[in-house]
Amino acid sequence: MVKDQLTQIYTQNELSCMATYSIKAVYHKLMGEQSAVTWDKIVWNRLSIPKHRFILWLAMQSKLQTTAKLAQYGISQSDMCLICADAKEDHKHLFFACSYSKECLKQFKEWTSITSASTDLQQLIRNIQNGRRSKFQKQILLVGLAALVYLVWNSRNSSYWQQSIPSVNYVVKHLKAHTKARIWAVLPKKLSTKDYQWFNEL
Structure with missing residues (x-):
């Protein structure tokens, strides 16, 4: 009753x-009392590619089916990372403690001039959010980060299903291409000359 x-x-x-x-x-x-989510508007950034948003949303909640999670359910015999095989594959490892994803992140930071030393996904998002860049530039960095999370997860799945892992250079090349193509397609009408020049020179 x-x-x-x-x-x-x-x-x-x-x-x-x-x-x-x-x-x-x-x-x-x-x-009961629930902690407020502060990253929802960031994840659902309208400039991001929809499938990238979805994977980032799952990653932020640790909802992706990593080998660590599958092993916990008894579905996988191993909980090791399918990319580097050096550690347990959980969300903290994949984004971005894994040597492979860490190198991808390093090259992404170099491309966008991100100075934060953090390799933690949630901390990276907070650092971008609290940075001194313009709103548009922050949105672009978050579009790129969402693309990176998606591509790393895609590489992990490629390792499982195709037994092949795309090179770091391949991931970074596609990250740049996806980000630039997406932004050119949805470029805001009202954009400062400074922001336009910054993006055009990426």
């Missing part, structure tokens, strides 16, 4: 004071 379940989470006094039943109120009561 619903009434019996409600008495498990509400006191009798709380129930008697509830003028009307609210699904929202009961849901929040069941879930």
